[in-house]
Amino acid sequence: MSNKNPSSDLRDRTIAELASLLHAREISAREVTETYLAEISTRDETLGCYLTQTRERALAQADAADARLSAGTDLTPLTGIPIALKDIYLTEGVRTTCASRILEDYIATYDGTAVAKLRAAGTVLLGKLNMDEFAMGSSNEHSAFGPVRNPWNTDYVPGGSSGGSAAAVAAGLAAGTFGTDTGGSIRQPAAHCGVVGIKPTYGRVSRFGVIAFASSLDQVGPLARTVRDAALLLEAVAGHDPHDATSIPAPVPCYADALTGDVNGRIIGLPREYFGEGIDAEVVVAVKKAAAHLEGMGAKIEEISLPHTRYAVPCYYIIAPAEASSNLARYDGIRYGLRVNTGGDLDELYEATRTQGFGPEVRLRIIVGTFVLSSGYYDAYYRKAQQVRTLIKEDFTKAFERCDAILGPVTPTPPFKLNEKIDDPIAMYMSDVLTIPTSLAGLPGMSLPCGISKAGLPIGLQLIGKPLEEATILNIAHAYEQSTEWHRKVPVR
């Protein structure tokens, strides 16, 4: 661990800082981009964050950004900022694998909406980031192309499924990144890597052009070093999209403007269930300390209850696999991607392609998901889970009658080691026990650093907001962040 000092090293600059340097023409986008590309060259082999590097394109985009910056027209806070995307985002003309053999050589045929917005904003794309295959996992060990390692200690997992996105930010291999979160896939790795990550309200950001895992849960969101950076990235992609019928037709506030640092009188609920059995003592202490800190800043802390919390994980492991089993039916070897032609009939082609193309975790979830939807079991499993989802959602609705935000840990434990949970799916799934409820309820949730474990690994703080109230939790997070030192702590390079 080292404390970041204000230095001239471009790798240590936040997006907000880079933006003012770029706009003042004190640095060029090419300089920044080259700095990051060099860093990736020297350090990513150990960490495994990038599945594809788009070096030439990055330099071309940097030059285009410099032209824009020189002209002083068409500028956004992200013009010339080098970012990277989880390899679940379709990027036209660039390989998009979802960390799966079945898409190993797939070149995306179009840009997703978020990608198009980021491109239009003038960002520079450094490359595509490693993840758990089809976003199914909590450790990034389920990537078909090898794991990502935690930059704080390479024996440990970075979390998942957006493991590459979190590790790249923590290691300084991108100024900011984007991930996706279905049951905690942004927040959990953000916590494990000591960075800021936000999963917005379901429907806040378009899912068009983001490979679907579980469509009623998937959300796009950024990972960054500071809350302000996360706010800038989120604002760039948020908003209604006519290509996504589930995207919310509501205006997008200026998130950066909401960062006043004033939390006076804010009522923050601490769910009893988030501090009980199964939650590591170190985590409880760190998070409670953070709550006390906010109380010291004028927030009102109240204990609340989310009684159905313990049913969220089983509920999720019916709904998410069910949707996934259908979403992944399109990978059949006919129109794109891997095709294993055995010379036999069509069914053999399907089976060989899908069995060889999907990894074991993906196959497990497809089979479980197929089962819970199948004739005779639908009501007992799928419909039941949807009813439980209603109960979980109602827990939050009640809590938010009193609170402005909910605060708790992101994960029950600090990061675990590689291979520690790989053969025990339930133990692995439990690492999302505190993020899944928010996903099922479609609420915005975020993670920010609030401590370091005795083993020297980050601990995350989770804030949950009302629907479309990203600004509220971003501001509380910002207030906490700016009055503490955790965001200055970075892993040793």
Next chain:
Amino acid sequence: MTTTKQTDIRAIVKRTSELARLSLPPEEEERFIAKARALLDYVEQLGELDTTGIEPTAHAVAFAQVLREDVPIASEKAATILEAAPERDGPYVQVPKVIDSEQ
């Protein structure tokens, strides 16, 4: 709640893998079945909850869906999309011969 305890997990895995067009490599089978059993046993704890009369939630958000105007747009991507197909014959995508049609 109908539970898988009453049913053979092997039969379930066999039947569902056929439906999902997946096969189980023999060397993986035991591990796979153990995981599937663990997962299905685990999710069955929802049976503890009485959900009589509770409306199911399919979506966490509630707003009126935005529809699309009926305006055709020529797809610029048609050729690229077609080229992505692993096997083609002229302007067609080619597959092992299929018999009988579906609706």
Next chain:
Amino acid sequence: MTTYETIIGLEVHAQLATRSKMYCACSTNFGDAPNTNICPVCMAQPGALPVVNERAIEMAIKAGLAVGCAIQRTSVFARKNYFYPDLTKGYQISQYDKPLCLGGAIEIHTGGAIRRIGITRIHLEEDAGKSLHDMGHPTQSHIDFNRCGMPLIEIVSEPDMRSPQEAGDYLRTLRNVLVYLEVCEGNLQEGNFRCDANISIRPVGQEKLGTRTEMKNLNSYRAVERAIAFEAKRQQEVIESGGTIVQETRLWNDAAGRTEPMRSKEEAHDYRYFPDPDLLPLVVEDDWIDRMRIGLPELADARRARFVAEFEIPDADAGVLTDDRAIADYFESTVRAGAPAKKAANWIISELMREIKEDERGIAACPITPEHLAELIALIEKGTLSGKMAKEVFAEMFQTGTAPEAIVEKKGLSQVSDAGELEAVIEGVIADNPKQLEQYRSGKTAVLAFFVGQTMKATKGKANPKLVNEILKKKLGS
């Protein structure tokens, strides 16, 4: 011996006449080069999402209203999961337990009676691509995805039909309704009006339904009628020989004239319907339904009644005319152009419809405008043309699309209706035939026909027969 009755229910898939597909903006144009109307959405590229075509919903609402369905304020799109190479996503987005339209009926004129056929439901869904099995490759099929994602409504009837003819009449009536509404082009050849039939038989008097089989690949009304007749007979033979009917899907083999079991494992299907998480429930507000209701055109049955009342033509003729919206429009235009309704109806039914009978384009293939037909009728009324001459002119009009006046002029077909001119001819005829004159005057008035014939001969058939009669009677009597 037991007498059986056949119980028939039909599932119709009608392609909606939208300009773009159901869930994406690709064109619905028929006959474009293969795989050109495709995009990331209908080709199920990773990450692509469906967005519902508003016009398709409107058309489905109209269809529902026209057959008396209750339009559901909330309906749900569901995924029907199965693998097939022309189904790109691995599921079809359809509607399942919450369809848009529920409970309606249509009345059909069949076998001289009116029967009411219940409509169970109408729901929205999408078509699949087209698999071509005969592209000269023994082991490969070829797929054109242009059709993939075309908007369809599926109209499910109650098992209310009892004979192949009733089924055929139901289909004709239903097609007619959809074409009147302009929600479907109703072109069987292009496959935008397709039908599957569920058939079972039971002893007359028994209430419980027998096991049904589902018939697919019915590409014409005739195929539907033949397949039903065949299948009812087959089922009866199975039962009478002590067998049981297996619930299965069978394909109609039109060339062989029989139904055959499908070779795929039907029992392996489990569609695992569930609400499509990419689409929110479809909410249809009352004012939207009201707007659709106000915009409904007059349908065939109402128009038929109006034709009888307004134009005083026989119900049977009104039935024939309104059976096809385009013909009914043609008829009204002809009347509006000044033709007496009864005459217009006769000409259209007996001459015009005969000419276009073989042409699948229907009335659109007719080069005669309603205005020209009205002119032709006026020429007969005026006495310029005899009925026989008019048919000759009509034939020429149908060939060339020329106005009747021009044809009359060109061919010098105008009949002699000048009384003075005719009187002179007739006086000559009488003078030439004194014997017949004697006979007439002695009371054998039947000999009048002889004089008419002679007069026509003398005028080369151009004399106005009505006038000839009048003048002859006057001259012969004096």
